[in-house]
Amino acid sequence: MSRVAVYTGTFDPPTLGHLDLIRRAMRLADRLVIGVANNSSKSPFFTMEQRVALLRQEVAAIEGDIEIREFEGLAVNFARANSLLVAVKCGGHSHSGQSTCDKGMQIDLSTFRSVRIDPAARRVWATGGTLLGQIDKETAPHELVTPLGTVSHTGVGGLTLGGGFGRIARKFGMAVDNLESVDIVTADGKLVHASASENPELYWGARGGSGNFGVVTQFEFKLHPMKREVIAGQVLFPLAKMRDMLTLWGEYAPTAPDELYVDPTVMQPPGNAPGMAMLQVCYCGAPADAEKALAPIRKLGPVKDTIKTMEYVQVQRSQDSTDTRAIASYLKGGFVGKVPGELVTAMVDGFHGDPRRTTVLFFQHCGGAGSRIADDATAFAHRYAIGNMMAVVAWPIGDKDASVHIEAARAYWKTLEPFTRGFYVNDMAREVTAKDINENYRGNYQRLVALKTKYDPTNLFRLNANVTPMKA
Ligand SMILES: Cc1cc2nc3c(=O)[nH]c(=O)nc-3n(C[C@H](O)[C@H](O)[C@H](O)COP(=O)(O)OP(=O)(O)OC[C@H]3O[C@@H](n4cnc5c(N)ncnc54)[C@H](O)[C@@H]3O)c2cc1C
Numbered sequence: 299m300s301r302v303a304v305y306t307g308t309f310d311p312p313t314l315g316h317l318d319l320i321r322r323a324m325r326l327a328d329r330l331v332i333g334v335a336n337n338s339s340k341s342p343f344f345t346m347e348q349r350v351a352l353l354r355q356e357v358a359a360i361e362g363d364i365e366i367r368e369f370e371g372l373a374v375n376f377a378r379a380n381s382l383l384v385a386v387k388c389g390g391h392s393h394s395g396q397s398t399c400d401k402g403m404q405i406d407l408s409t410f411r412s413v414r415i416d417p418a419a420r421r422v423w424a425t426g427g428t429l430l431g432q433i434d435k436e437t438a439p440h441e442l443v444t445p446l447g448t449v450s451h452t453g454v455g456g457l458t459l460g461g462g463f464g465r466i467a468r469k470f471g472m473a474v475d476n477l478e479s480v481d482i483v484t485a486d487g488k489l490v491h492a493s494a495s496e497n498p499e500l501y502w503g504a505r506g507g508s509g510n511f512g513v514v515t516q517f518e519f520k521l522h523p524m525k526r527e528v529i530a531g532q533v534l535f536p537l538a539k540m541r542d543m544l545t546l547w548g549e550y551a552p553t554a555p556d557e558l559y560v561d562p563t564v565m566q567p568p569g570n571a572p573g574m575a576m577l578q579v580c581y582c583g584a585p586a587d588a589e590k591a592l593a594p595i596r597k598l599g600p601v602k603d604t605i606k607t608m609e610y611v612q613v614q615r616s617q618d619s620t621d622t623r624a625i626a627s628y629l630k631g632g633f634v635g636k637v638p639g640e641l642v643t644a645m646v647d648g649f650h651g652d653p654r655r656t657t658v659l660f661f662q663h664c665g666g667a668g669s670r671i672a673d674d675a676t677a678f679a680h681r682y683a684i685g686n687m688m689a690v691v692a693w694p695i696g697d698k699d700a701s702v703h704i705e706a707a708r709a710y711w712k713t714l715e716p717f718t719r720g721f722y723v724n725d726m727a728r729e730v731t732a733k734d735i736n737e738n739y740r741g742n743y744q745r746l747v748a749l750k751t752k753y754d755p756t757n758l759f760r761l762n763a764n765v766t767p768m769k770a
Contacts, residue, residue, distance in 0.1 A: 303327035329363040333372030375487040389453020394728040396761040420521040428454045442521040445470045460724035461678045465580035468666025474505035476520040484512040485754040503749040506678025508762040529581040530613040531605035537573035548637025556666040557583030563660040566651025627692040630711035631725035632718025633683035641717040656692040661685035679740040723763035
């Protein structure tokens with residue numbers, strides 16, 4: 299079977315970076331189809347004819363079977379015409395590996411990363427492969443911000459299409475609540491703009507309906523004024539205080555001010571190092587009110603308290619990983635609306651570390667502004683959640699005991715799952731069934747089916763929290 303690579307872009311003009319990628323593609327594939335995007339409004343320098351001519355000139359020296367075509371949405375058309383399974387990759391953070399596939403085609407947007415900001419209009423635009431940190435970096439100098447996730451190398455694409463929780467979401471809403479418009483290449487290869495005034499139903503579906511409707515080439519977000527500095531850090535406790543800490547968080551999480559975000563995390567590292575419990579904090583309100591907001595979480599008497607004034611951008615990078623390929627991990631997650639004592643007992647009793655792996659239990663703090671939005675206002679339908687609870691195990695790649703680690707996480711989760719109500723599609727495990735996914739969209743499911751049937755009737759985009767289209 300011959301391997302065909304597809305490379306698309308505006309090539310306005312072709313750069314050394316483009317040529318390097320073309321050379322690399324030719325080492326991997328037998329044939330390369332280059333699609334020059336017919337999107338004149340976003341290609342201000344050269345006309346389509348000039349861009350194609352320049353590219354032909356540059357590519358002439360590269361050996362191999364290379365075809366250059368003008369296109370709109372070529373990668374999608376190519377996949378559809380060849381009945382290929384399609385994976386779309388932005389940041390590549392999908393826990394269940396939805397952005398890659400075997401015996402199919404990956405539309406890799408990681409060379410399609412750029413951010414444009416209009417501070418006066420309080421808007422930011424990011425292309426489909428952009429990482430969160432790129433947006434924060436561009437907006438922070440203007441003392442403007444849009445709420446995204448907590449790790450700067452997460453993709454804007456996957457995070458936003460599924461919902462988007464982060465350190466300032468309680469104050470400004472989730473990523474979907476700040477999404478003003480999207481440009482999507484739908485399954486028929488057309489580029490569709492969707493906003494409150496144009497294709498509003500598709501705009502609704504893009505805000506929580508996962509990657510079901512096509513490849514998003516551009517996201518437009520609202521910006522909010524925020525000082526460059528926030529008050530952030532961790533309070534640490536010995537593992538023996540896990541119960542007290544989780545009880546305290548369960549009580550304080552629903553009543554904390556919107557400006558305060560507190561993630562409880564319990565971790566047992568591999569080897570013989572002691573485990574620890576901690577509250578990871580970010581406070582984005584007026585500094586004068588911070589002490590009052592933080593007092594309840596300091597009440598337990600932490601062994602270490604690192605909370606201090608920090609640049610928001612620095613906080614956003616504080617949990618980044620230097621080499622994301624170094625570990626394998628498995629995650630189970632679900633939303634909780636409250637944290638009863640029985641849940642705390644289940645969390646404590648079932649938490650067992652093992653020297654062969656890292657064992658983590660943590661919550662993302664939800665609620666606040668994101669919870670004051672109706673469940674059917676966007677496709678994301680879990681506004682009741684006060685926390686996204688996650689149990690994770692991680693082990694070195696290549697470890698033959700992978701199934702032992704996975705089973706340990708599943709066994710723990712069995713005791714926690716009864717306290718959850720729905721799950722975050724962005725944390726979905728592979729074994730989740732179509733029925734589970736349908737139910738998880740709650741009252742929004744039928745509306746999503748209608749949208750899916752309209753924009754992707756053959757289910758070309760199915761590596762996501764998939765909505766099955768109606769049969770023709
Ligand atoms: C280390 C880490 C930290 C995280 N922190 C947070 C957090 O703080 N808050 C939070 O809400 N979530 C968080 N998540 C979960 C995260 O939201 C999901 O993993 C999300 O899917 C990542 O998006 P991505 O673009 O990086 O992933 P990818 O693996 O590239 O894509 C994930 C899914 O989205 C689809 N997709 C991606 N981009 C596009 C696009 N442009 N058009 C159409 N479909 C697209 C893919 O096809 C795939 O189905 C975290 C995950 C990790 C691994």
